[in-house]
Amino acid sequence: MTPQEAEALVREGAAIDAGAAAHSEAAASGNLDERGQIVAPDENARAMEWFMVPKVIAWAITAVFPETAPNYSDAKCMELAHAIVPVADKYGLSGVGDSPELMLLLATGMFCAPGYLAHKGRKEKAIAEEKARLEGGSDGSRE
Structure with missing residues (x-):
């Protein structure tokens, strides 16, 4: 066997190994069809991995500014x-769970939200009561 033939065999072996590695990775991520062929992940499935991020942001914004709700549809x-x-692909992230910082941010926001909403409700109630007091009672008299 000549050195060129040996080199060709090494390249062929490396290509086989790379193909096997890609196949194993695809199998682990569920990107194989029923015949075992590698398929590209469904774009909607990839987007669904990240859907929670804009959904939580939209929820937070609409909690503060309810009038913006129509702008934050599913x-x-x-x-x-x-x-x-x-962008996630560029940085090697495959979902929200891959970023502990992002998970912390989202979890903290969800943890704080009930307190914020309770405060907002009390403030709105106090403003409404003050407005009613300034405008007078239902009988037209001022207190």
Whole structure:
């Protein structure tokens, strides 16, 4: 066997190993069809991995500014999730769970939300009561 033939065999072996590694990775991530062929992950499935991020942000914004709710539909949140996918791929993230910092941020926001909403409710109630007091009671008299 010549050195060139040996080198060709080494390259062929490396290509086989690379293909086997890609196949194993695809199998682990569920990206194989029923015949065992590698398939690209569904774009919507990848976006669904990130859908929670814009959904939680939308929830937080609409809690503060309810009038903005029509701007944060599920379709708009999914649109943003699709935009997140290439950036996540660039940094090697495969879902929200891959970023402990992001999980902490989202969990903290969800943890604080009930307290914020209770405070907001009390403030709105106090403003309404003060407005009613300034405008007078239902009989038209001032207190």
